[in-house]
Amino acid sequence: MRFQRIAIIGSGAVGLYYGGLLARAGREVHFLLRSDLDTVREKGIRLLLPNENVHLHPVNAHETTASIGPVDLVIIALKTPANRILTQLLPPLLIPRTTILTLQNGLGNEAFLADHFGAGRILGGLCFICLNRTASGEVTNLHKGSLTLGSYQGGNDERPEVIAEVLRSAGVNCRAAADLREARWRKLIWNVPFNGLTVAAGGIDTEELLAEPALTVEVKALMREIQASARALGIEIEDAFLERQLEVTRTMGAYRPSSLVDFQAGRPLEVDSIWGAPLEAAREAGVPTPRLSLLHALLNKLNPAEN
Amino acid sequence: MRFQRIAIIGSGAVGLYYGGLLARAGREVHFLLRSDLDTVREKGIRLLLPNENVHLHPVNAHETTASIGPVDLVIIALKTPANRILTQLLPPLLIPRTTILTLQNGLGNEAFLADHFGAGRILGGLCFICLNRTASGEVTNLHKGSLTLGSYQGGNDERPEVIAEVLRSAGVNCRAAADLREARWRKLIWNVPFNGLTVAAGGIDTEELLAEPALTVEVKALMREIQASARALGIEIEDAFLERQLEVTRTMGAYRPSSLVDFQAGRPLEVDSIWGAPLEAAREAGVPTPRLSLLHALLNKLNPAEN
Numbered sequence: 001m002r003f004q005r006i007a008i009i010g011s012g013a014v015g016l017y018y019g020g021l022l023a024r025a026g027r028e029v030h031f032l033l034r035s036d037l038d039t040v041r042e043k044g045i046r047l048l049l050p051n052e053n054v055h056l057h058p059v060n061a062h063e064t065t066a067s068i069g070p071v072d073l074v075i076i077a078l079k080t081p082a083n084r085i086l087t088q089l090l091p092p093l094l095i096p097r098t099t100i101l102t103l104q105n106g107l108g109n110e111a112f113l114a115d116h117f118g119a120g121r122i123l124g125g126l127c128f129i130c131l132n133r134t135a136s137g138e139v140t141n142l143h144k145g146s147l148t149l150g151s152y153q154g155g156n157d158e159r160p161e162v163i164a165e166v167l168r169s170a171g172v173n174c175r176a177a178a179d180l181r182e183a184r185w186r187k188l189i190w191n192v193p194f195n196g197l198t199v200a201a202g203g204i205d206t207e208e209l210l211a212e213p214a215l216t217v218e219v220k221a222l223m224r225e226i227q228a229s230a231r232a233l234g235i236e237i238e239d240a241f242l243e244r245q246l247e248v249t250r251t252m253g254a255y256r257p258s259s260l261v262d263f264q265a266g267r268p269l270e271v272d273s274i275w276g277a278p279l280e281a282a283r284e285a286g287v288p289t290p291r292l293s294l295l296h297a298l299l300n301k302l303n304p305a306e307n
Numbered sequence: 308m309r310f311q312r313i314a315i316i317g318s319g320a321v322g323l324y325y326g327g328l329l330a331r332a333g334r335e336v337h338f339l340l341r342s343d344l345d346t347v348r349e350k351g352i353r354l355l356l357p358n359e360n361v362h363l364h365p366v367n368a369h370e371t372t373a374s375i376g377p378v379d380l381v382i383i384a385l386k387t388p389a390n391r392i393l394t395q396l397l398p399p400l401l402i403p404r405t406t407i408l409t410l411q412n413g414l415g416n417e418a419f420l421a422d423h424f425g426a427g428r429i430l431g432g433l434c435f436i437c438l439n440r441t442a443s444g445e446v447t448n449l450h451k452g453s454l455t456l457g458s459y460q461g462g463n464d465e466r467p468e469v470i471a472e473v474l475r476s477a478g479v480n481c482r483a484a485a486d487l488r489e490a491r492w493r494k495l496i497w498n499v500p501f502n503g504l505t506v507a508a509g510g511i512d513t514e515e516l517l518a519e520p521a522l523t524v525e526v527k528a529l530m531r532e533i534q535a536s537a538r539a540l541g542i543e544i545e546d547a548f549l550e551r552q553l554e555v556t557r558t559m560g561a562y563r564p565s566s567l568v569d570f571q572a573g574r575p576l577e578v579d580s581i582w583g584a585p586l587e588a589a590r591e592a593g594v595p596t597p598r599l600s601l602l603h604a605l606l607n608k609l610n611p612a613e614n
Contacts, residue, residue, distance in 0.1 A: 200507065201608040214604035221597065290528065290597040297521035298605075301508040 001159065003166050004028055007071040007093050009086070010078030011036060013131035014103055016139045018075060018147075018172065020045045023056055025170035030060040030068040032089070037061055039136040046138040070095040073163065076102040080109060081268040081305060087116050099159055101125055101149070105191060105258070106273025107184055107281065110152040122152035123160055124180045126187050130255070146173040150180025185230040186237055190245050191274050193222040195259035196295045199302060203264055205254040210246075218291065219246065225289040229278060232285035268305030275299055308466065310473050311335055314378040314400050316393070317385030318343060320438035321410055324446045325382060325454075325479065327352045330363055332477035337367040337375040339396070344368055346443040353445040377402040380470065383409040387416060388575040388612060394423050406466055408432055408456070412498060412565070413580025414491055414588065417459040429459040430467055431487045433494050437562065453480040457487025492537040493544055497552050498581050500529040502566035503602045506609060510571055512561040517553075525598065526553065532596040536585060539592035575612035582606055 008019035008031045015031065023029040023045075033040055044057025062068050071093050076086065083104075090100070094117065101123040102109045110124045129145025149164050151157035160176035167174040177183045197215060198204055209215050223242045230237050249255070259269050275296040282289040315326035315338045322338065330336040330352075340347055351364025369375050378400050383393065390411075397407070401424060408430040409416045417431045436452025456471050458464035467483035474481040484490045504522060505511055516522050530549045537544050556562070566576050582603040589596040 197605075201605050204608065212604070212608055214607055218601050218604045221600070291601045293528070294525050294598045294601050297519070297525045298504075298508050300521055301511065301519055 001162050003073045003099070003163055005071045006030070006073045006075060007065070007068050008032065009065070009074060009076045009089060009093075010082070011040075012077060012079070013133040013139045014127060015075070015077035016045055016133070016137070017047060017129075017131050017141060018077070018103070018167070020047045020054060020056055020139070021170040021172060022167070023059070024054055027166070027170070028060070030062055030071065032065055032068065033061050033063070036136045037063055043137060046135075048134065048138065048140040050142060050144060065089050065092045068093060071098060074098060074100045076100065076104060076109075076113075078104065079262070079268065080104050080106060080270045080273040083109065083112055086113070090117060099123060099163070101163065103127055103147075104273065105270050106188070106275075107277035108273055110180070114152055119153050123149055123157075123163065124152060124184065125149045126183050128187075144173055146175070148175055148177045148183050150177040150183055152180060154179070179235075181233070182230075182235045182237075185226065185233070185235050185278075186241065188226050188230075188274070188278055189223050189237060189242060190249070191257070191259075192226050192278065192292065192295075193219040194249065195257040195270075195274055196222070196299055198257055198260040199263045199269065200295060200298050203260065205256050205260070206249050206252060207254040210250060216246075222291050222295065225282070225287075225292050226278065229282035229285060229287045229289060232287045233281065263302070263304065266304045269299060269303045271296070271300050271303050308469050310380045310406070310470055312378045313337070313380045313382060314372070314375050315339065316372070316381060316383045316396060316400075317389070318347075319384060319386070320440040320446045321434060322382070322384035323352055323440070323444070324354060324436075324438050324448060325384070325410070325474070327354045327361060327363055327446070328477040328479060329474070330366070331361055332473075334473070334477070335367070337369055337378065339372055339375065340368050340370070343443045344370055350444060353442075355441065355445065355447040357449060357451060372396050372399045375400060378405060381405060381407045383407065383411060383416075383420075385411065386569070386575065387411050387413060387577040387580040390416065390419055393420070397424060406430060406470070408470065410434055410454075411580065412577050413495070413582075414584035415580050417487070421459055426460050430456055430464075430470065431459060431491065432456045433490050435494075451480055453482070455482055455484045455490050457484040457490055459487060461487070486542075488540070489537075489542045489544075492533065492540070492542050492585075493548065495533050495537075495581070495585055496530050496544060496549060497556070498564070498566075499533050499585065499599065499602075500526040501556065502564040502577075502581055503529070503606055505564055505567040506570045506576065507602060507605050510567065512563050512567070513556050513559060514561040517557060523553075529598050529602065532589070532594075532599050533585065536589035536592060536594045536596060539594045540588065570609070570611065573611045576606060576610045578603070578607050578610050 006029045008015045011031045011033045019029045040061045044059050047054040103125045110122050114122045126148045132140045134140040149160040164174045164176045227237050313336045315322045318338045318340045326336045347368045354361040410432045417429050421429045433455045439447045441447040456467040471481045471483045534544050
């Protein structure tokens with residue numbers, strides 16, 4: 001298992017950041033670019049990190065995956081509403097040993113990739129980090145954050161740990177999780193209320209949200225709906241975890257979750273993966289999630305992609 | 308019991324319409340006006356009705372209630388966020404026999420008036436009508452609609468029927484209800500979902516709302532929460548009533564509920580009376596209303612009065 005040749009699909013803030021750190025650490029990283037293609041070809045990639053600024057130039061910047069060709073590892077950092085195009089984008093990158101790692105939000109992304117490209121090669125990753133694309137080809141990161149990797153199929157898959165080591169040696173605070181599903185549901189405890197309510201309450205940040213007692217009650221109630229849904233699927237998330245999520249968020253100040261950033265920029269929301277798929281899972285498990293249901297219906301209509 | 312001298316407090320579309328019809332029928336109607344005062348003094352009131360146009364001139368247009376003085380009947384058609392000023396506005400109008408009829412939306416308005424001016428004189432009315440203030444001093448009405456009156460204290464109060472007859476003789480389709488509380492909760496079956504979701508879903512009319520299957524599910528679920536809350540208070544609202552509300556709304560086309568009109572005009576929403584008071588009643592009765600709770604918290608924040 002070697003992960004030397006790497007393709008980054010979706011070169012927004014997340015893709016530029018992890019791809020940039022891997023390139024600096026000596027991996028052969030190929031970026032699929034769209035809007036930033038010309039800038040990155042001419043000026044490279046800039047990462048403005050807490051303690052240093054990184055400038056990568058030249059960069060392997062591509063317009064098509066055919067020009068990248070087969071790789072050891074594909075890292076997917078597209079927004080989930082664009083998932084359909086992956087069926088056309090990925091085939092030129094794949095040989096039997098190629099691993100696909102999705103860093104996307106919510107539920108259902110690994111299953112989608114497994115359906116099209118085989119379950120055995122799929123890993124998932126959860127980013128707990130705040131990244132801002134501050135200019136074309138430039139990403140700003142104020143706190144290092146963390147990345148958790150896991151195997152879709154589970155079992156004795158060693159790749160999460162091997163790739164976590166690759167990322168650690170590139171400076172990423174990365175660990176392998178025993179249970180990817182559990183990690184996904186734990187992240188939903190945060191994403192469902194905070195990504196959702198900051199948008200549905202009219203476009204407010206987490207500080208404004210938690211300044212409203214009535215909305216804070218709804219944050220907690222939504223967390224409990226996700227906790228109950230996870231429990232019905234055999235995933236136990238302790239109450240203390242919910243409380244910690246609230247406390248940590250209070251220390252984050254006026255934070256704008258990614259869905260709020262997308263909403264305010266007029267970009268599609270990740271409605272299906274963050275709210276739709278958990279709602280479906282809860283319904284199949286027979287767990288009442290009235291608040292998630294209402295929030296999903298509102299976000300589905302507020303979604304700029306729908307208007 | 309005579310109801311000859313009448314004051315209209317709150318001369319928006321509702322106040323101008325009912326006051327105008329009563330004036331045309333020969334009652335001595337006094338309007339308390341603010342933004343429309345000069346226009347109504349100069350040009351009178353115009354009602355554009357389904358089969359006729361009514362022009363009233365001159366009109367008893369007042370800037371203060373002191374200049375109106377004691378009346379037989381006060382009709383309140385203010386938006387509920389302005390309720391606090393009623394404690395200062397009403398006293399000059401009141402003598403012992405004066406009846407106060409509130410035509411305002413939601414729950415809690417009769418109780419508020421009873422607290423300040425005595426329960427024995429309070430009546431409530433529910434307007435099922437679409438009125439638009441199409442210009443200063445001008446109201447357009449396309450469908451006649453109906454008005455239901457009831458006594459706050461109940462018992463053998465004959466005034467609802469007497470005033471209903473006064474209104475009928477002025478051309479209003481009006482009836483007295485035996486149980487005002489029941490009538491209020493029945494109206495909430497419509498107001499809670501339609502006034503609320505058309506605002507929270509981003510400012511859409513009832514036709515756009517019901518074109519979304521996921522939102523239609525939420526309309527029905529909110530109706531059931533109100534039905535369950537009413538039931539806990541001893542008020543039985545049959546399932547067929549809920550279904551009929553949906554069917555009737557489907558025939559109304561692209562209708563904008565009053566809260567949506569207020570929201571889009573940047574005016575305060577009637578959050579407390581339409582969503583807050585029913586939520587409080589449900590909580591006191593121990594009825595879970597998770598969707599009403601979330602919707603209330605969102606509307607409270609979306610409320611233009613708060614921003």
